[in-house]
Amino acid sequence: MNKLSRRRVLKGMLNGSAVSVALPLLDCFLNDNGTAFASGVQMPVRFVTWGYGLGGTTSVFVPKTFGPNYDLPPEIASWERVRDQVNLFSNCRGDLDGTSNRCHYSGWVITRCGTAPTDRIPGETIDTTLARTIGKATQYSSLTATATGNVTSTYSFVNADTPNPAEWSPLNFYTRLFGPGFQDPNAPEFSPDPRIMVRKSVLSGVIDQTKQLQKTVGAADRARIDQYFTGLRELERQFEHRLTKPEPIAGCQPHDAPMADPSMGSDVESVKLRHRMMTELMVMALACDQTRIFNMAFSDASSGLIKPGYEKPHHTCTHEEPVDTELGYQPNASWFTRRSMEAWADFVEAFTTVREGDGTLLDNVLVYATTDVGYARTHVLDEMVVFTAGRAGGKVKTGLHIDLQEKSPTAVGYTALQVMGADLPSWGTGNNESSEVLHEILV
């Protein structure tokens, strides 16, 4: 298409679509049973990850009973309000596969990549695998956030050189999600923004330039330019998405912008506040179908959480605090774990605040939650725990405690991938390779 005709076509498109489309606000948004939009489109199932650091202490963390109605030992007592929505997989064993144990690193990498790292991140993380498929239907293929206030706190990677950086400021995150560029699916009228049309049009020139550059650089750099090229296509897709009339969604009710970011402290209460704020935004982003993949890092693997008045941060505490002989565990380390588990319960509960049909958003979500070690004091990858939450559109049973009998945590990851529709024969490598779904949790 020559330039003149491209300009004419664009102008023609604009003239044709600038007429606002009135939408029937009072129509029932969903079908009768809440599993589909009014138009008949099935409600999407979203995949969410949650990560925290430093595991727990088996004697006060892992329930003694299995199956439904499992008991809640002290470190997970806060789960009472969400237990029936949470599956707890205990007694997992991350296999180092002959690699050295890179403290507070090997464990979480196994849970997210399926492979024990020799040094760097061995490949894409599980959310990235899914973002390449189910992420394509929404404006953002995935979103990543943290409660730590640190942009580098992420468990999500495209490859070793490309982390998905974490949103850390609630204000910035709000602006990205619900600021001027937000397209309210329930707005009474829809008119495509002509500036977005032009943006999308001129982006093609940048894409052409990128193709030129790809020809001039070496192989390793070409891979990076390819990745940049993919990013441009993603931007193009986002622009296209904003030019398309969205389906109305009853549950999409964004709150007002936060007044200010919480203070930058690492004390537990500040982090939990930031976690609640980021979670609230994330839940609404899912409810508004802006993304179907979301990653949240509550704390880093070497958690730097602070207990006010106690001189050691969480990680140091796990190594240096004496075991209380009477209690049988490290009381302050356990205090940190309990606060982390409260945050997990807050997280799960937040999905229940959005109605979707007869149920809540949580019914259409699968949350995959991981940590980095079994027992932090000794860095062991035995007795690790993994949790899931949500029913994944009715495919998954919840409220179960399951003994994984020293299987790799990738067994849970592989099951999650299957539930989310990734048609993979297996996931993980070496002794962490899993190819059997955990039927106990499937409906």
Add this chain to the structure above:
Amino acid sequence: MRISPPEQQQNGCGSVRRLFALLVTGVVLGCSPQEPETRGTEPRVRLVTTDQYVNSMRYIFGAGIELRVEFPPFERTEGLLGNSAAFAGISSSQLEQFQAAAASVASQVVDPANREFLIPCKPADEHAADTACATEFLSSVGRLLYRRPLSGAEVEQFVDSAATGADTLNDFYAGLELALEAMLLSPDVLFIVDRVDPEPDRFGHLRVDAYSLASRLSYFLWNAGPDAELLDAAASGELLTDEGRARAVERMLASPRLVDGMRAFFDDMFRFSKFKTLAKDPTIYPQFRNTTAMAAREQTLRTVIDHLVTEKKSYLDLYTTRSTFMTPELATVYEIPSPPGWVPYTATPDSQRVGLLTQISFLALHAHPGRSSATLRGAALRETLLCQEVPPPPPNVDFSVLNNPDAHYPTQRDRVIAHLETPSCAGCHLIMDPIGLGLENFDGEGRFRLVENGVPIDASGELDGIPFEDATGLAEAVRDNPALPKCLVKRLYYYSVGGPTPPGTDRFAMLKYLNREFAEGEYRLHDLLRTIAMSDAFSRITQPEEAMQQTSLPPNVTIRQFALNTRTGAVGDDRAPGEENQRE
């Protein structure tokens, strides 16, 4: 293609160029060693950093451009984040941030209040496309943004984009804005690409072309893209001559923009990005706030710039100087009065505030939220300032001594003695703790103290066999440590060429040469910057396969892999992500 071993080749082109530089500055030296033959670096494709992006936008469009961007930081390679720019990938969400930044810049440029100054022409009709004005504006800013002239086709493409926008939106400036926004997203803007030419007088050898040389110089010294004058020198070919390069380097060293460049380098080398999330326990250190942390970072950067750039004093003396700057945010922790704003301040002769190590930036950054840490401080000194590797603790380390419920350690010295008496701990802790103990008169926020838990503090220790009694003695031991200047040389050289150079005897020879030059120049930063910027090694390019022939690496290990391994500690001196802050 092979080149001769370094010791056999001493062509000294860099030295000739350096001589020009000395003539330009009026400095005359006696006998000076010649630069050894090196292979140079692989051509780099570097992703711009947040600071480079902001610095460049403010240079091109004025200091009034508001930009609140924070692109994700890179991993650390050989001690510097900047060294990873040639490896870092770019995620979709990061590109989205670049798009948002581009939209913000472009809208400010065409804003009615700014367009009078920033756009050199007016359209015939503000409601229609204007090819002439769009061409004039986009080709001139494009040259600065691309760090080279745009080709005719490139200009035409952006002018066409502007016309598309103007026609669609019935607004010339809106069209120009969206064309500029697209230009700012271009790979030529976001990636700094080394383009290569043959060396004219050395058959078979390569160097960066004139525009890429301009970019290398500019990002090295100013942490921003080249200005118009530097691009002019590249266009005329002057920059490729010895005299022309010397003139350009001297102009850049004399420019106030050198401050931006050196602040960026030292901020990176000192790992000050950690200040963004540094927090202290408010119940233990109620006066240490986020603003205190930011002021501590600023104090050290001001001290460094004043000492090295303004006063042109020895790098070594930075570690014993009592001169700094003070502001009320810090004065509460230093426990001295201070007027508003930043004012010069000199510690009294009897004070233990001596050199950078006793500034709050070092003391607070390398401590726990609720207490000091001799181990963290010792490790930071080794790794950050002496370029020495301290291994991470072994995964099966026995913490039983520290976990002894009967243990009571009134002072940090008592605690670290437990480390040193435990064989599995002692190996590593011996190289950290005795140094850090010298700073025990400063608590976890950097406040001076004489006692801890009611027990007088013994701040004696030793650094590489040099005993000291307190922080003053430690400062002198650091100043006199031969690894101190070598570490700066190594960091600055790799930084200048975008990352570590291929390992081998020529790299060793080059570092040796730079170390000698630095010493002869009495450890003055300007001289080191000049020597690096004028060297052949700075502009020479090697092809990967040629580089491989010269290394002692196994044949199946590429240079890139080597660099990556260096980053993770498999070969060099850094640890994997997630392994930071694992010590004590």
